[in-house]
């Protein structure tokens with residue numbers, strides 16, 4: 001039986017990975033792991049590292065065939081602070097497969113609080129006066145008027161990972 005470990009308990013990430021592996025007979029094992037980077041990564045590089053660390057840690061911890069890690073972060077530009085999203089898939093044989101997702105500019109009022117040290121997820125709860133936006137539509141969902149929610153965004157990343165993995169295995 002193929003087992004696929006997912007290094008999170010965040011429902012948006014779990015759903016994304018399950019959709020991406022559609023057609024594969026597998027057992028999915030959600031597991032909380034340390035990302036090995038800051039709770040709020042501040043660059044693409046750091047966010048990628050977090051995704052890879054999660055994929056590797058989840059795979060080892062659950063003795064699974066494959067580990068998947070998805071990580072949200074932000075990065076600074078001359079236009080302002082962007083959110084970014086990265087994913088990694090590790091099969092213990094090949095180098096980790098890596099894929100990036102949506103990136104949008106954050107409103108300056110939100111960016112300011114993140115720069116001051118709050119996690120984007122915390123700022124989003126303050127901003128929307130809701131609880132746990134990170135487990136629902138996410139910042140990306142709020143600021144795209146619901147057109148692209150966090151699950152859909154991570155589904156795209158997960159499909160990019162699974163597709164690269166399948167291509168490698170078949171070629």
Ligand SMILES: O=P(O)(O)OP(=O)(O)OP(=O)(O)OC[C@H]1O[C@@H](n2cnc3c(O)ncnc32)[C@H](O)[C@@H]1O
Nearest residue numbers: 008010039070071072073119120121134138139140
């Ligand atoms: O339980 P885990 O898997 O850690 O899920 P998380 O929601 O904390 O997500 P990440 O650690 O991958 O994301 C790092 C931070 O960025 C926030 N973040 C990134 N993208 C977001 C989005 O679209 N909506 C809400 N928060 C987001 C997130 O809440 C964290 O504060």
Ligand SMILES: [Mg+2]
Nearest residue numbers: 035039040072
């Ligand atoms: Mg987190």
